[in-house]
Amino acid sequence: MFFTYLRRELRRRRKAALVVASGLALGIALVIVVSSVSTGMSRAQDKVLESLYGLGTDMTVTKAAAAPGSGSGRPKFEFDAKGDDDATQSSDRVMVQGFQTLASSTVTRIGGQNGVAGAVGGLSLNVMKVDGQFKRGEFKQDESSGQGGRSGPGGQGGTGQPQGEVRGGGASFDVNSYTVYGTDVTEQGIGPLTSSKITKGRTFKTSETDAKVAVVDSAYAKEKKLDVGKTVTVHGTKFTVVGLSTVDSGDAAANLYIPLKQAQTLSDSKDKVTTVYVKAADSQQIDQVKSAIQKNISGTTVTTSADLADTVSGSLSTASDLASGVGKWLSIVVLAAAFLVAGLLTSSAVSRRVREFGTLKALGWKSGRVTRQVVGEALVNGLLGGVLGIGIGLAGAYLVTAISPTLTAQLGSSGGGMGGGRFMGGPGGPGRAAASKTLDIALTAPVSLSVILIAVALAVAGGLIAGGFGGWRASRLRPADALRRVE
Template sequence: MFFTYLRRELRRRRKAALVVASGLALGIALVIVVSSVSTGMSRAQDKVLESLYGLGTDMTVTKAAAAPGSGEGRPKFEFDAKGDDDATQSSDRVMVQGFQTLASSTVTRIGGQNGVAGAVGGLSLNVLKVDGQFKRGEFKQQEGTGQSGRSGPGGQGGTGQPQGEVRGGGASFDVNSYSVYGTDVTEQNLGPLTSSKITKGRTFKTSETDAKVAVVDSAYAKEKKLDTGRTVTIHGTKFTIVGVSTADSGDAAANLYIPLKQAQTLADSKDKVTTVYVKAADSQRIDQVKSTIQKNVSGTTVTTSADLADTVSGSLSTASDLAAGVGKWLSVVVLAAAFLVAGLLTSSAVSRRVREFGTLKALGWKSGRVTRQVVGEALVNGLLGGVLGIGIGLAGAYLVTAISPTLTAQLGSSGGGMGGGRFMGGPGRAAASKTLDIALTAPVSLSVILTAVGLAVGGGLIAGGFGGWRASRLRPADALRRVE
């Protein structure tokens, strides 16, 4: 009897049911789209951060910034004098990025701190190479002038010295700069190299701690026409390329990766590192681990992914703030309005059905039965709105993913530099910014769908509550007043 009457009433009041369901559907669809876009924003930001410090890294530890004016000066280059005028001159300089290093023992100390699951050290280097040649100028003799001021034989003037000028000559040099990262080959689960995938060849072997081997970034390999099996010379040392890596997003951490010991030798920085990559045992205790390291390991700066996220600007940050702020509040307002409208429409429908409900009560229906009937109709309207809302929301999320709007993320340094010194300049210079283009997606999770179903049921119950309250107060006498 309940379902028969329910089906008949919903069919008879199709327009009213459709209006209520549409209002709820709009609010539910907006919630799905905003939630999905917010999830996409979060994933995009995670992808940006992973491109900086590597997958699995929760924080990095670097040496505390030195006082202004301290550290090394500008790089100097020296060239040998050679007899051959056209001989090519070449000189390079290997420098620690940021000129700030920590003792390798710091890695062990940090790894032993409470809450730390793993710690790996790395040495970030920058190589400046100058190639070119000097060319001697040619002396062009001119006719001289005699004491009388006229030209005399032999091209000499009144002083008896040859008269002329030097033409041509000079110097032509190219300055190239590239980055080299010394990685701990025995612990390859942390660090910037984890943000890249080996697309050709292989990665380092754990036994190659002091081997002259290298992994080259694919973009740099293409630019310099490098490939596996070929060699690359760094400060006079030849390294055999064993693999080519490609960054998952954005730029790679370095142009070349070599074993940590080899990097320390090239930079004359034995037992030194620039960055310690740390993984926390519990992702919920990162701030606590940060405080522990800062307290127990003096002279260091600890930077977490949250710290670095604060430096993200550009359209990604703007869109993220919009989705998190305006989008969520808009969803709340629309949902509240949809629930209110659904309740008012249901209550109004009850007012128009006074004769019907009064007659049913006169026939023996209890107030509770009438209330259940109204709540049942409203609940069906809510579920119908939920189905429509989920469909519209999924279509909206799919549309965002299909369009994949490109967002720009600009990253500056937060002080410590999660990128192993990649944003470090020389002493007294501000850290350089990095710009990445990220394609936005709008993934829909099961939790979002369940939330939409809950909102649909909640909207139906709220609307039914309004109408049921009105229906329970009706008396059979009201039906007699409406008899025509």
């Protein structure tokens, strides 16, 4: 009887049911779209941070660079000006990039702190290479000398020296720089290389701690025509390319990755690192681990992924703020309005069915039965609104993903936490001397199962709220009310 009456009433009041369902659908769809876009922006931001920070890394430990002294930190290049004119000369300098170095023993000390699951050291280097050639100039004698009695004996001027000038010659040199990152090949689960995918060849073997092998960033390999099996020379040392890597979210990679010991040898930084990558045993204890490291290891700067996220600006940050702020509040307001309208419409519908419910009570229906009937109708309207809302929300999320609007993430320093205005964490991050860096990220709007379940819960809640309004009104009706309206 309940379902028969329910079906008949919903069929008889299709327009009213559709209005209530549509209102709920709008609010539910907005919640799905905003939630999916927020998730997409969160993933985009994580993608940016991983390219700088390293997958699985919760924080980095560095030591701020010392203030430069007079003439310090400037590379010096010496060339032999003698020799053949066409001989190409080349010289390079390997410099530790960005921060002061830390003793390798610091990695062990950090790894022994409470709450630390793993710690790995890395050494960031910048190689500046100058190559080119000197060319001698040619002396051109002045053709007018010796004519008109204006020159001395032998066609020379009054000084006895040939008259003319040196033309051509000089020096032509190209200056190139690239980044090299020393990686601990025995612990590859943490650190910068984990944010890259090996697209050709292989990564390092754990036995290659001091081997002359290298993994090359694919963009740099394309530029320099490098491939697996070829060699690349760094400061006179030849490294065999064993793999090519690609960073998913932009160009924040080092150009070359080599074993840590080799990087230390090239830069005369034995047992030194510039960055310690740290993984916490529990993501809920990151702040406690950060405090412990700062307290027990003085002179270091600890930067978490949350600190780094504060430096992300640009349209990605702006859109994220809008989605988390305006978008969520707008969803709440629209959803609350939809619930209120659904409740008022249901209550209004009950007031128009006074004769019906009064007659049913006169025939023996209890107030509870009438209330359940009204709540049942409202719940069905709510579920219908949920189905429509989920459909519209999924369509909206799919549209955002299909369009894939491009957002820019500008990465800069927030000040002291970033250690002297340089990027933290990534392979090119420690010491990458730049005020800002811009990456382009394509926005997607993934819809998770939890969002769908929330939508269903909202639909049920909307139906119950609307049914609560109508049921309360219906429960107060008396059979005499129906008799007063009989014509």
